[in-house]
Amino acid sequence: MQHLLQTLRNWPIDKQLTLFFPTCVLAIALLSGSIQSIEPIQNKAALFAALLFILLILGLRPLLQRHQFSSNTEWFLREFWPVPAILLGYLTMRAFRLELAVDFFQIPLRDNWMIELDTILFGQPVPLYLQYWITPGLTLWMEFAYLHFYYLLPIGSLLYFYWQGQRQTFLHLRKALIYALTGGFCLYFILPVVGPVTYMHDQFVVPLPANHEILYDAVNSFRYLYDCFPSLHTAIPWLTLLMTWPRHSWPIKSILLFMTLSITFSTLYLRYHYGMDVIAGFLWALLIVHWVKHQPSEQQNRLVSATKLT
Known part of the structure:
Protein backbone atom coordinates (compact mmCIF):
# COMPACT_ATOMS: atom_id res chain seq x y z
CA MET A 1 0.00 0.00 0.00
CA GLN A 2 2.81 2.37 0.90
CA HIS A 3 4.54 1.57 -2.38
CA LEU A 4 1.33 2.36 -4.27
CA LEU A 5 0.95 5.72 -2.50
CA GLN A 6 4.56 6.58 -3.24
CA THR A 7 4.03 5.71 -6.91
CA LEU A 8 0.98 7.98 -7.04
CA ARG A 9 2.91 10.84 -5.43
CA ASN A 10 5.55 10.52 -8.12
CA TRP A 11 2.98 10.88 -10.89
CA PRO A 12 2.66 14.29 -12.58
CA ILE A 13 -0.38 16.30 -11.49
CA ASP A 14 -2.38 15.59 -14.63
CA LYS A 15 -2.08 11.83 -14.06
CA GLN A 16 -3.11 12.26 -10.44
CA LEU A 17 -6.22 14.16 -11.54
CA THR A 18 -7.46 11.13 -13.48
CA LEU A 19 -7.90 9.35 -10.14
CA PHE A 20 -8.72 12.35 -7.95
CA PHE A 21 -11.62 13.60 -10.08
CA PRO A 22 -13.76 10.41 -10.14
CA THR A 23 -12.98 9.97 -6.42
CA CYS A 24 -14.47 13.42 -5.79
CA VAL A 25 -17.51 12.55 -7.93
CA LEU A 26 -18.02 9.37 -5.89
CA ALA A 27 -17.71 11.33 -2.63
CA ILE A 28 -20.32 13.87 -3.77
CA ALA A 29 -22.63 11.08 -4.92
CA LEU A 30 -22.34 9.34 -1.54
CA LEU A 31 -22.83 12.56 0.41
CA SER A 32 -25.88 13.62 -1.58
CA GLY A 33 -27.35 10.14 -1.88
CA SER A 34 -27.51 10.39 -5.68
CA ILE A 35 -25.58 7.13 -5.95
CA GLN A 36 -28.70 5.32 -4.69
CA SER A 37 -30.49 6.36 -7.89
CA ILE A 38 -28.06 4.69 -10.31
CA GLU A 39 -29.90 3.37 -13.36
CA PRO A 40 -27.74 0.68 -15.02
CA ILE A 41 -30.18 0.17 -17.91
CA GLN A 42 -30.06 3.88 -18.77
CA ASN A 43 -26.25 3.90 -18.59
CA LYS A 44 -25.43 0.79 -20.61
CA ALA A 45 -23.16 2.64 -23.05
CA ALA A 46 -21.26 4.47 -20.29
CA LEU A 47 -20.87 1.35 -18.14
CA PHE A 48 -19.71 -0.72 -21.12
CA ALA A 49 -17.04 1.88 -21.98
CA ALA A 50 -15.84 1.94 -18.36
CA LEU A 51 -15.73 -1.87 -18.15
CA LEU A 52 -13.84 -2.15 -21.44
CA PHE A 53 -11.23 0.37 -20.25
CA ILE A 54 -10.74 -1.45 -16.93
CA LEU A 55 -10.33 -4.78 -18.71
CA LEU A 56 -7.75 -3.27 -21.05
CA ILE A 57 -5.79 -1.85 -18.12
CA LEU A 58 -5.89 -5.18 -16.26
CA GLY A 59 -4.89 -7.06 -19.41
CA LEU A 60 -2.02 -4.77 -20.34
CA ARG A 61 -0.55 -4.36 -16.86
CA PRO A 62 1.10 -7.83 -16.61
CA LEU A 63 2.39 -7.49 -20.18
CA LEU A 64 3.99 -4.16 -19.30
CA GLN A 65 5.54 -5.63 -16.16
CA ARG A 66 7.09 -8.42 -18.23
CA HIS A 67 8.22 -5.90 -20.90
CA GLN A 68 6.42 -7.70 -23.71
CA PHE A 69 6.34 -4.52 -25.83
CA SER A 70 9.05 -2.42 -27.39
CA SER A 71 10.29 0.47 -25.23
CA ASN A 72 8.57 2.95 -27.56
CA THR A 73 5.20 1.18 -27.39
CA GLU A 74 5.54 0.75 -23.63
CA TRP A 75 6.17 4.48 -23.22
CA PHE A 76 3.06 5.26 -25.26
CA LEU A 77 0.82 2.92 -23.26
CA ARG A 78 2.09 4.34 -19.95
CA GLU A 79 1.63 7.95 -21.05
CA PHE A 80 -1.55 7.78 -23.14
CA TRP A 81 -3.94 6.06 -20.72
CA PRO A 82 -4.72 9.24 -18.67
CA VAL A 83 -6.61 10.72 -21.63
CA PRO A 84 -9.28 8.00 -21.92
CA ALA A 85 -9.21 7.76 -18.12
CA ILE A 86 -10.27 11.38 -17.60
CA LEU A 87 -12.95 11.01 -20.28
CA LEU A 88 -14.28 8.03 -18.34
CA GLY A 89 -14.15 10.22 -15.24
CA TYR A 90 -16.76 12.37 -16.96
CA LEU A 91 -18.98 9.31 -17.37
CA THR A 92 -19.01 8.89 -13.58
CA MET A 93 -20.91 12.18 -13.41
CA ARG A 94 -23.68 10.58 -15.43
CA ALA A 95 -23.49 7.12 -13.90
CA PHE A 96 -23.62 8.44 -10.31
CA ARG A 97 -26.50 10.81 -11.19
CA LEU A 98 -24.68 13.98 -10.22
CA GLU A 99 -27.60 16.05 -11.54
CA LEU A 100 -29.44 14.85 -8.41
CA ALA A 101 -26.56 16.10 -6.31
CA VAL A 102 -27.04 19.53 -7.92
CA ASP A 103 -30.63 19.44 -6.64
CA PHE A 104 -29.48 18.20 -3.23
CA PHE A 105 -27.08 21.10 -2.78
CA GLN A 106 -29.68 23.49 -4.21
CA ILE A 107 -27.39 24.79 -6.95
CA PRO A 108 -29.65 26.78 -9.32
Missing part, protein backbone atom coordinates in the same frame (compact mmCIF):
# COMPACT_ATOMS: atom_id res chain seq x y z
CA LEU A 109 -29.61 26.30 -13.08
CA ARG A 110 -27.83 29.14 -14.86
CA ASP A 111 -29.54 29.03 -18.27
CA ASN A 112 -31.13 32.40 -17.54
CA TRP A 113 -27.66 33.87 -17.10
CA MET A 114 -26.57 32.48 -20.46
CA ILE A 115 -29.72 33.82 -22.18
CA GLU A 116 -29.25 37.25 -20.61
CA LEU A 117 -25.58 37.41 -21.60
CA ASP A 118 -26.36 36.25 -25.14
CA THR A 119 -29.07 38.89 -25.38
CA ILE A 120 -26.70 41.61 -24.16
CA LEU A 121 -23.95 40.58 -26.59
CA PHE A 122 -25.94 39.43 -29.63
CA GLY A 123 -29.53 40.63 -29.22
CA GLN A 124 -30.87 37.13 -28.50
CA PRO A 125 -29.46 33.62 -27.91
CA VAL A 126 -27.24 32.77 -30.87
CA PRO A 127 -28.94 29.43 -31.75
CA LEU A 128 -32.17 31.33 -32.45
CA TYR A 129 -30.41 33.17 -35.30
CA LEU A 130 -28.94 29.98 -36.76
CA GLN A 131 -32.26 28.15 -37.05
CA TYR A 132 -32.90 30.04 -40.31
CA TRP A 133 -29.69 28.62 -41.83
CA ILE A 134 -30.84 25.01 -41.49
CA THR A 135 -30.48 22.76 -44.54
CA PRO A 136 -30.26 18.94 -44.66
CA GLY A 137 -26.71 19.02 -46.04
CA LEU A 138 -25.40 21.50 -43.49
CA THR A 139 -27.08 19.59 -40.67
CA LEU A 140 -25.38 16.38 -41.80
CA TRP A 141 -21.98 18.09 -41.77
CA MET A 142 -22.60 19.70 -38.38
CA GLU A 143 -23.56 16.33 -36.91
CA PHE A 144 -20.42 14.73 -38.33
CA ALA A 145 -18.21 17.52 -36.96
CA TYR A 146 -19.85 17.47 -33.54
CA LEU A 147 -19.64 13.70 -33.13
CA HIS A 148 -16.18 13.00 -34.55
CA PHE A 149 -13.92 16.06 -34.45
CA TYR A 150 -14.18 16.49 -30.67
CA TYR A 151 -12.17 13.28 -30.18
CA LEU A 152 -10.34 13.10 -33.50
CA LEU A 153 -8.49 16.41 -33.06
CA PRO A 154 -6.89 15.83 -29.63
CA ILE A 155 -6.39 12.07 -29.85
CA GLY A 156 -5.23 12.25 -33.46
CA SER A 157 -2.75 14.96 -32.48
CA LEU A 158 -1.39 12.88 -29.60
CA LEU A 159 -0.94 9.89 -31.92
CA TYR A 160 0.75 12.11 -34.51
CA PHE A 161 3.30 13.49 -32.05
CA TYR A 162 3.99 10.01 -30.69
CA TRP A 163 4.56 8.79 -34.25
CA GLN A 164 6.86 11.76 -34.90
CA GLY A 165 8.84 11.03 -31.73
CA GLN A 166 7.97 14.43 -30.23
CA ARG A 167 7.48 13.20 -26.69
CA GLN A 168 7.69 16.57 -24.98
CA THR A 169 4.95 17.99 -27.21
CA PHE A 170 2.87 14.87 -26.55
CA LEU A 171 3.17 15.33 -22.77
CA HIS A 172 2.44 19.07 -22.90
CA LEU A 173 -0.69 18.46 -24.96
CA ARG A 174 -1.82 15.65 -22.67
CA LYS A 175 -1.36 17.87 -19.64
CA ALA A 176 -3.33 20.72 -21.22
CA LEU A 177 -6.16 18.38 -22.23
CA ILE A 178 -6.52 16.86 -18.76
CA TYR A 179 -6.40 20.25 -17.03
CA ALA A 180 -9.03 21.65 -19.40
CA LEU A 181 -11.32 18.64 -19.14
CA THR A 182 -11.08 18.34 -15.35
CA GLY A 183 -11.69 22.05 -14.78
CA GLY A 184 -14.54 22.05 -17.28
CA PHE A 185 -16.21 19.07 -15.61
CA CYS A 186 -16.02 20.84 -12.25
CA LEU A 187 -17.65 23.94 -13.74
CA TYR A 188 -20.45 21.74 -15.09
CA PHE A 189 -21.32 20.97 -11.47
CA ILE A 190 -20.76 24.45 -10.03
CA LEU A 191 -22.55 26.31 -12.86
CA PRO A 192 -25.18 23.86 -14.18
CA VAL A 193 -26.60 24.76 -17.60
CA VAL A 194 -28.94 22.42 -19.45
CA GLY A 195 -28.62 24.14 -22.87
CA PRO A 196 -30.95 25.66 -25.49
CA VAL A 197 -32.12 22.36 -27.00
CA THR A 198 -33.89 21.55 -23.73
CA TYR A 199 -34.34 24.81 -21.84
CA MET A 200 -35.82 26.91 -24.64
CA HIS A 201 -36.96 24.30 -27.15
CA ASP A 202 -40.34 26.00 -27.55
CA GLN A 203 -38.69 29.15 -28.93
CA PHE A 204 -37.35 27.42 -32.04
CA VAL A 205 -39.74 27.74 -34.96
CA VAL A 206 -37.58 25.89 -37.51
CA PRO A 207 -37.03 22.22 -36.56
CA LEU A 208 -33.83 20.35 -37.23
CA PRO A 209 -34.19 17.42 -39.68
CA ALA A 210 -35.69 14.31 -38.14
CA ASN A 211 -32.45 12.33 -38.33
CA HIS A 212 -30.98 14.73 -35.77
CA GLU A 213 -32.99 12.87 -33.11
CA ILE A 214 -30.76 9.83 -33.71
CA LEU A 215 -27.68 11.95 -33.02
CA TYR A 216 -29.24 13.44 -29.91
CA ASP A 217 -30.07 9.97 -28.55
CA ALA A 218 -26.49 8.82 -29.19
CA VAL A 219 -24.99 11.88 -27.48
CA ASN A 220 -27.46 11.67 -24.62
CA SER A 221 -26.46 8.08 -23.84
CA PHE A 222 -23.10 9.41 -22.61
CA ARG A 223 -24.09 12.89 -21.51
CA TYR A 224 -24.24 14.38 -18.03
CA LEU A 225 -27.36 16.54 -17.92
CA TYR A 226 -25.76 19.94 -17.19
CA ASP A 227 -22.67 19.83 -19.41
CA CYS A 228 -22.87 23.17 -21.21
CA PHE A 229 -20.78 25.81 -19.44
CA PRO A 230 -18.09 26.11 -20.61
CA SER A 231 -18.43 24.40 -23.99
CA LEU A 232 -15.69 21.78 -23.95
CA HIS A 233 -16.64 20.93 -27.54
CA THR A 234 -15.26 24.41 -28.20
CA ALA A 235 -12.40 24.41 -25.69
CA ILE A 236 -10.75 21.10 -26.59
CA PRO A 237 -10.40 21.66 -30.37
CA TRP A 238 -9.13 25.24 -29.85
CA LEU A 239 -6.74 24.10 -27.13
CA THR A 240 -5.39 21.38 -29.42
CA LEU A 241 -5.01 23.84 -32.29
CA LEU A 242 -3.23 26.47 -30.18
CA MET A 243 -0.94 24.00 -28.43
CA THR A 244 0.18 22.35 -31.68
CA TRP A 245 0.04 25.25 -34.16
CA PRO A 246 3.81 25.90 -34.39
CA ARG A 247 4.49 22.20 -34.98
CA HIS A 248 2.55 21.89 -38.23
CA SER A 249 2.96 22.94 -41.85
CA TRP A 250 0.41 25.32 -43.38
CA PRO A 251 -1.63 22.61 -45.14
CA ILE A 252 -2.11 20.76 -41.85
CA LYS A 253 -2.79 24.03 -40.02
CA SER A 254 -5.53 24.84 -42.52
CA ILE A 255 -7.18 21.43 -42.07
CA LEU A 256 -7.04 21.68 -38.27
CA LEU A 257 -8.44 25.21 -38.34
CA PHE A 258 -11.31 24.14 -40.60
CA MET A 259 -12.13 21.23 -38.28
CA THR A 260 -11.99 23.48 -35.23
CA LEU A 261 -14.26 26.11 -36.76
CA SER A 262 -16.68 23.40 -37.91
CA ILE A 263 -17.09 21.89 -34.49
CA THR A 264 -17.38 25.31 -32.82
CA PHE A 265 -20.17 26.30 -35.20
CA SER A 266 -21.87 22.91 -34.75
CA THR A 267 -22.33 23.46 -31.01
CA LEU A 268 -24.54 26.47 -31.78
CA TYR A 269 -26.19 25.13 -34.93
CA LEU A 270 -27.28 21.92 -33.21
CA ARG A 271 -28.58 23.96 -30.24
CA TYR A 272 -26.42 22.31 -27.61
CA HIS A 273 -24.82 25.58 -26.45
CA TYR A 274 -25.48 29.27 -26.00
CA GLY A 275 -23.11 31.82 -27.47
CA MET A 276 -21.77 32.50 -23.98
CA ASP A 277 -20.91 28.82 -23.50
CA VAL A 278 -18.81 28.95 -26.66
CA ILE A 279 -17.07 32.19 -25.66
CA ALA A 280 -16.30 30.72 -22.25
CA GLY A 281 -14.95 27.56 -23.88
CA PHE A 282 -12.61 29.56 -26.11
CA LEU A 283 -11.38 31.67 -23.19
CA TRP A 284 -10.93 28.54 -21.10
CA ALA A 285 -8.73 27.07 -23.85
CA LEU A 286 -6.64 30.25 -23.98
CA LEU A 287 -6.17 30.20 -20.20
CA ILE A 288 -5.08 26.55 -20.09
CA VAL A 289 -2.72 26.95 -23.04
CA HIS A 290 -1.08 30.00 -21.43
CA TRP A 291 -0.78 28.20 -18.10
CA VAL A 292 0.71 24.99 -19.50
CA LYS A 293 3.15 26.77 -21.79
CA HIS A 294 4.48 28.81 -18.87
CA GLN A 295 4.75 25.88 -16.47
CA PRO A 296 8.18 24.32 -15.97
CA SER A 297 8.51 20.86 -17.48
CA GLU A 298 8.70 17.73 -15.31
CA GLN A 299 12.40 17.52 -16.15
CA GLN A 300 12.94 21.07 -14.85
CA ASN A 301 10.97 20.27 -11.69
CA ARG A 302 13.13 17.23 -11.00
CA LEU A 303 16.25 19.32 -11.54
CA VAL A 304 15.05 21.96 -9.07
CA SER A 305 14.21 19.27 -6.50
CA ALA A 306 17.63 17.67 -6.90
CA THR A 307 19.28 21.07 -6.47
CA LYS A 308 17.39 21.69 -3.24
CA LEU A 309 18.43 18.31 -1.85
CA THR A 310 22.09 19.04 -2.51
Whole structure:
Protein backbone atom coordinates (compact mmCIF):
# COMPACT_ATOMS: atom_id res chain seq x y z
CA MET A 1 0.00 0.00 0.00
CA GLN A 2 2.81 2.37 0.90
CA HIS A 3 4.54 1.57 -2.38
CA LEU A 4 1.33 2.36 -4.27
CA LEU A 5 0.95 5.72 -2.50
CA GLN A 6 4.56 6.58 -3.24
CA THR A 7 4.03 5.71 -6.91
CA LEU A 8 0.98 7.98 -7.04
CA ARG A 9 2.91 10.84 -5.43
CA ASN A 10 5.55 10.52 -8.12
CA TRP A 11 2.98 10.88 -10.89
CA PRO A 12 2.66 14.29 -12.58
CA ILE A 13 -0.38 16.30 -11.49
CA ASP A 14 -2.38 15.59 -14.63
CA LYS A 15 -2.08 11.83 -14.06
CA GLN A 16 -3.11 12.26 -10.44
CA LEU A 17 -6.22 14.16 -11.54
CA THR A 18 -7.46 11.13 -13.48
CA LEU A 19 -7.90 9.35 -10.14
CA PHE A 20 -8.72 12.35 -7.95
CA PHE A 21 -11.62 13.60 -10.08
CA PRO A 22 -13.76 10.41 -10.14
CA THR A 23 -12.98 9.97 -6.42
CA CYS A 24 -14.47 13.42 -5.79
CA VAL A 25 -17.51 12.55 -7.93
CA LEU A 26 -18.02 9.37 -5.89
CA ALA A 27 -17.71 11.33 -2.63
CA ILE A 28 -20.32 13.87 -3.77
CA ALA A 29 -22.63 11.08 -4.92
CA LEU A 30 -22.34 9.34 -1.54
CA LEU A 31 -22.83 12.56 0.41
CA SER A 32 -25.88 13.62 -1.58
CA GLY A 33 -27.35 10.14 -1.88
CA SER A 34 -27.51 10.39 -5.68
CA ILE A 35 -25.58 7.13 -5.95
CA GLN A 36 -28.70 5.32 -4.69
CA SER A 37 -30.49 6.36 -7.89
CA ILE A 38 -28.06 4.69 -10.31
CA GLU A 39 -29.90 3.37 -13.36
CA PRO A 40 -27.74 0.68 -15.02
CA ILE A 41 -30.18 0.17 -17.91
CA GLN A 42 -30.06 3.88 -18.77
CA ASN A 43 -26.25 3.90 -18.59
CA LYS A 44 -25.43 0.79 -20.61
CA ALA A 45 -23.16 2.64 -23.05
CA ALA A 46 -21.26 4.47 -20.29
CA LEU A 47 -20.87 1.35 -18.14
CA PHE A 48 -19.71 -0.72 -21.12
CA ALA A 49 -17.04 1.88 -21.98
CA ALA A 50 -15.84 1.94 -18.36
CA LEU A 51 -15.73 -1.87 -18.15
CA LEU A 52 -13.84 -2.15 -21.44
CA PHE A 53 -11.23 0.37 -20.25
CA ILE A 54 -10.74 -1.45 -16.93
CA LEU A 55 -10.33 -4.78 -18.71
CA LEU A 56 -7.75 -3.27 -21.05
CA ILE A 57 -5.79 -1.85 -18.12
CA LEU A 58 -5.89 -5.18 -16.26
CA GLY A 59 -4.89 -7.06 -19.41
CA LEU A 60 -2.02 -4.77 -20.34
CA ARG A 61 -0.55 -4.36 -16.86
CA PRO A 62 1.10 -7.83 -16.61
CA LEU A 63 2.39 -7.49 -20.18
CA LEU A 64 3.99 -4.16 -19.30
CA GLN A 65 5.54 -5.63 -16.16
CA ARG A 66 7.09 -8.42 -18.23
CA HIS A 67 8.22 -5.90 -20.90
CA GLN A 68 6.42 -7.70 -23.71
CA PHE A 69 6.34 -4.52 -25.83
CA SER A 70 9.05 -2.42 -27.39
CA SER A 71 10.29 0.47 -25.23
CA ASN A 72 8.57 2.95 -27.56
CA THR A 73 5.20 1.18 -27.39
CA GLU A 74 5.54 0.75 -23.63
CA TRP A 75 6.17 4.48 -23.22
CA PHE A 76 3.06 5.26 -25.26
CA LEU A 77 0.82 2.92 -23.26
CA ARG A 78 2.09 4.34 -19.95
CA GLU A 79 1.63 7.95 -21.05
CA PHE A 80 -1.55 7.78 -23.14
CA TRP A 81 -3.94 6.06 -20.72
CA PRO A 82 -4.72 9.24 -18.67
CA VAL A 83 -6.61 10.72 -21.63
CA PRO A 84 -9.28 8.00 -21.92
CA ALA A 85 -9.21 7.76 -18.12
CA ILE A 86 -10.27 11.38 -17.60
CA LEU A 87 -12.95 11.01 -20.28
CA LEU A 88 -14.28 8.03 -18.34
CA GLY A 89 -14.15 10.22 -15.24
CA TYR A 90 -16.76 12.37 -16.96
CA LEU A 91 -18.98 9.31 -17.37
CA THR A 92 -19.01 8.89 -13.58
CA MET A 93 -20.91 12.18 -13.41
CA ARG A 94 -23.68 10.58 -15.43
CA ALA A 95 -23.49 7.12 -13.90
CA PHE A 96 -23.62 8.44 -10.31
CA ARG A 97 -26.50 10.81 -11.19
CA LEU A 98 -24.68 13.98 -10.22
CA GLU A 99 -27.60 16.05 -11.54
CA LEU A 100 -29.44 14.85 -8.41
CA ALA A 101 -26.56 16.10 -6.31
CA VAL A 102 -27.04 19.53 -7.92
CA ASP A 103 -30.63 19.44 -6.64
CA PHE A 104 -29.48 18.20 -3.23
CA PHE A 105 -27.08 21.10 -2.78
CA GLN A 106 -29.68 23.49 -4.21
CA ILE A 107 -27.39 24.79 -6.95
CA PRO A 108 -29.65 26.78 -9.32
CA LEU A 109 -29.61 26.30 -13.08
CA ARG A 110 -27.83 29.14 -14.86
CA ASP A 111 -29.54 29.03 -18.27
CA ASN A 112 -31.13 32.40 -17.54
CA TRP A 113 -27.66 33.87 -17.10
CA MET A 114 -26.57 32.48 -20.46
CA ILE A 115 -29.72 33.82 -22.18
CA GLU A 116 -29.25 37.25 -20.61
CA LEU A 117 -25.58 37.41 -21.60
CA ASP A 118 -26.36 36.25 -25.14
CA THR A 119 -29.07 38.89 -25.38
CA ILE A 120 -26.70 41.61 -24.16
CA LEU A 121 -23.95 40.58 -26.59
CA PHE A 122 -25.94 39.43 -29.63
CA GLY A 123 -29.53 40.63 -29.22
CA GLN A 124 -30.87 37.13 -28.50
CA PRO A 125 -29.46 33.62 -27.91
CA VAL A 126 -27.24 32.77 -30.87
CA PRO A 127 -28.94 29.43 -31.75
CA LEU A 128 -32.17 31.33 -32.45
CA TYR A 129 -30.41 33.17 -35.30
CA LEU A 130 -28.94 29.98 -36.76
CA GLN A 131 -32.26 28.15 -37.05
CA TYR A 132 -32.90 30.04 -40.31
CA TRP A 133 -29.69 28.62 -41.83
CA ILE A 134 -30.84 25.01 -41.49
CA THR A 135 -30.48 22.76 -44.54
CA PRO A 136 -30.26 18.94 -44.66
CA GLY A 137 -26.71 19.02 -46.04
CA LEU A 138 -25.40 21.50 -43.49
CA THR A 139 -27.08 19.59 -40.67
CA LEU A 140 -25.38 16.38 -41.80
CA TRP A 141 -21.98 18.09 -41.77
CA MET A 142 -22.60 19.70 -38.38
CA GLU A 143 -23.56 16.33 -36.91
CA PHE A 144 -20.42 14.73 -38.33
CA ALA A 145 -18.21 17.52 -36.96
CA TYR A 146 -19.85 17.47 -33.54
CA LEU A 147 -19.64 13.70 -33.13
CA HIS A 148 -16.18 13.00 -34.55
CA PHE A 149 -13.92 16.06 -34.45
CA TYR A 150 -14.18 16.49 -30.67
CA TYR A 151 -12.17 13.28 -30.18
CA LEU A 152 -10.34 13.10 -33.50
CA LEU A 153 -8.49 16.41 -33.06
CA PRO A 154 -6.89 15.83 -29.63
CA ILE A 155 -6.39 12.07 -29.85
CA GLY A 156 -5.23 12.25 -33.46
CA SER A 157 -2.75 14.96 -32.48
CA LEU A 158 -1.39 12.88 -29.60
CA LEU A 159 -0.94 9.89 -31.92
CA TYR A 160 0.75 12.11 -34.51
CA PHE A 161 3.30 13.49 -32.05
CA TYR A 162 3.99 10.01 -30.69
CA TRP A 163 4.56 8.79 -34.25
CA GLN A 164 6.86 11.76 -34.90
CA GLY A 165 8.84 11.03 -31.73
CA GLN A 166 7.97 14.43 -30.23
CA ARG A 167 7.48 13.20 -26.69
CA GLN A 168 7.69 16.57 -24.98
CA THR A 169 4.95 17.99 -27.21
CA PHE A 170 2.87 14.87 -26.55
CA LEU A 171 3.17 15.33 -22.77
CA HIS A 172 2.44 19.07 -22.90
CA LEU A 173 -0.69 18.46 -24.96
CA ARG A 174 -1.82 15.65 -22.67
CA LYS A 175 -1.36 17.87 -19.64
CA ALA A 176 -3.33 20.72 -21.22
CA LEU A 177 -6.16 18.38 -22.23
CA ILE A 178 -6.52 16.86 -18.76
CA TYR A 179 -6.40 20.25 -17.03
CA ALA A 180 -9.03 21.65 -19.40
CA LEU A 181 -11.32 18.64 -19.14
CA THR A 182 -11.08 18.34 -15.35
CA GLY A 183 -11.69 22.05 -14.78
CA GLY A 184 -14.54 22.05 -17.28
CA PHE A 185 -16.21 19.07 -15.61
CA CYS A 186 -16.02 20.84 -12.25
CA LEU A 187 -17.65 23.94 -13.74
CA TYR A 188 -20.45 21.74 -15.09
CA PHE A 189 -21.32 20.97 -11.47
CA ILE A 190 -20.76 24.45 -10.03
CA LEU A 191 -22.55 26.31 -12.86
CA PRO A 192 -25.18 23.86 -14.18
CA VAL A 193 -26.60 24.76 -17.60
CA VAL A 194 -28.94 22.42 -19.45
CA GLY A 195 -28.62 24.14 -22.87
CA PRO A 196 -30.95 25.66 -25.49
CA VAL A 197 -32.12 22.36 -27.00
CA THR A 198 -33.89 21.55 -23.73
CA TYR A 199 -34.34 24.81 -21.84
CA MET A 200 -35.82 26.91 -24.64
CA HIS A 201 -36.96 24.30 -27.15
CA ASP A 202 -40.34 26.00 -27.55
CA GLN A 203 -38.69 29.15 -28.93
CA PHE A 204 -37.35 27.42 -32.04
CA VAL A 205 -39.74 27.74 -34.96
CA VAL A 206 -37.58 25.89 -37.51
CA PRO A 207 -37.03 22.22 -36.56
CA LEU A 208 -33.83 20.35 -37.23
CA PRO A 209 -34.19 17.42 -39.68
CA ALA A 210 -35.69 14.31 -38.14
CA ASN A 211 -32.45 12.33 -38.33
CA HIS A 212 -30.98 14.73 -35.77
CA GLU A 213 -32.99 12.87 -33.11
CA ILE A 214 -30.76 9.83 -33.71
CA LEU A 215 -27.68 11.95 -33.02
CA TYR A 216 -29.24 13.44 -29.91
CA ASP A 217 -30.07 9.97 -28.55
CA ALA A 218 -26.49 8.82 -29.19
CA VAL A 219 -24.99 11.88 -27.48
CA ASN A 220 -27.46 11.67 -24.62
CA SER A 221 -26.46 8.08 -23.84
CA PHE A 222 -23.10 9.41 -22.61
CA ARG A 223 -24.09 12.89 -21.51
CA TYR A 224 -24.24 14.38 -18.03
CA LEU A 225 -27.36 16.54 -17.92
CA TYR A 226 -25.76 19.94 -17.19
CA ASP A 227 -22.67 19.83 -19.41
CA CYS A 228 -22.87 23.17 -21.21
CA PHE A 229 -20.78 25.81 -19.44
CA PRO A 230 -18.09 26.11 -20.61
CA SER A 231 -18.43 24.40 -23.99
CA LEU A 232 -15.69 21.78 -23.95
CA HIS A 233 -16.64 20.93 -27.54
CA THR A 234 -15.26 24.41 -28.20
CA ALA A 235 -12.40 24.41 -25.69
CA ILE A 236 -10.75 21.10 -26.59
CA PRO A 237 -10.40 21.66 -30.37
CA TRP A 238 -9.13 25.24 -29.85
CA LEU A 239 -6.74 24.10 -27.13
CA THR A 240 -5.39 21.38 -29.42
CA LEU A 241 -5.01 23.84 -32.29
CA LEU A 242 -3.23 26.47 -30.18
CA MET A 243 -0.94 24.00 -28.43
CA THR A 244 0.18 22.35 -31.68
CA TRP A 245 0.04 25.25 -34.16
CA PRO A 246 3.81 25.90 -34.39
CA ARG A 247 4.49 22.20 -34.98
CA HIS A 248 2.55 21.89 -38.23
CA SER A 249 2.96 22.94 -41.85
CA TRP A 250 0.41 25.32 -43.38
CA PRO A 251 -1.63 22.61 -45.14
CA ILE A 252 -2.11 20.76 -41.85
CA LYS A 253 -2.79 24.03 -40.02
CA SER A 254 -5.53 24.84 -42.52
CA ILE A 255 -7.18 21.43 -42.07
CA LEU A 256 -7.04 21.68 -38.27
CA LEU A 257 -8.44 25.21 -38.34
CA PHE A 258 -11.31 24.14 -40.60
CA MET A 259 -12.13 21.23 -38.28
CA THR A 260 -11.99 23.48 -35.23
CA LEU A 261 -14.26 26.11 -36.76
CA SER A 262 -16.68 23.40 -37.91
CA ILE A 263 -17.09 21.89 -34.49
CA THR A 264 -17.38 25.31 -32.82
CA PHE A 265 -20.17 26.30 -35.20
CA SER A 266 -21.87 22.91 -34.75
CA THR A 267 -22.33 23.46 -31.01
CA LEU A 268 -24.54 26.47 -31.78
CA TYR A 269 -26.19 25.13 -34.93
CA LEU A 270 -27.28 21.92 -33.21
CA ARG A 271 -28.58 23.96 -30.24
CA TYR A 272 -26.42 22.31 -27.61
CA HIS A 273 -24.82 25.58 -26.45
CA TYR A 274 -25.48 29.27 -26.00
CA GLY A 275 -23.11 31.82 -27.47
CA MET A 276 -21.77 32.50 -23.98
CA ASP A 277 -20.91 28.82 -23.50
CA VAL A 278 -18.81 28.95 -26.66
CA ILE A 279 -17.07 32.19 -25.66
CA ALA A 280 -16.30 30.72 -22.25
CA GLY A 281 -14.95 27.56 -23.88
CA PHE A 282 -12.61 29.56 -26.11
CA LEU A 283 -11.38 31.67 -23.19
CA TRP A 284 -10.93 28.54 -21.10
CA ALA A 285 -8.73 27.07 -23.85
CA LEU A 286 -6.64 30.25 -23.98
CA LEU A 287 -6.17 30.20 -20.20
CA ILE A 288 -5.08 26.55 -20.09
CA VAL A 289 -2.72 26.95 -23.04
CA HIS A 290 -1.08 30.00 -21.43
CA TRP A 291 -0.78 28.20 -18.10
CA VAL A 292 0.71 24.99 -19.50
CA LYS A 293 3.15 26.77 -21.79
CA HIS A 294 4.48 28.81 -18.87
CA GLN A 295 4.75 25.88 -16.47
CA PRO A 296 8.18 24.32 -15.97
CA SER A 297 8.51 20.86 -17.48
CA GLU A 298 8.70 17.73 -15.31
CA GLN A 299 12.40 17.52 -16.15
CA GLN A 300 12.94 21.07 -14.85
CA ASN A 301 10.97 20.27 -11.69
CA ARG A 302 13.13 17.23 -11.00
CA LEU A 303 16.25 19.32 -11.54
CA VAL A 304 15.05 21.96 -9.07
CA SER A 305 14.21 19.27 -6.50
CA ALA A 306 17.63 17.67 -6.90
CA THR A 307 19.28 21.07 -6.47
CA LYS A 308 17.39 21.69 -3.24
CA LEU A 309 18.43 18.31 -1.85
CA THR A 310 22.09 19.04 -2.51
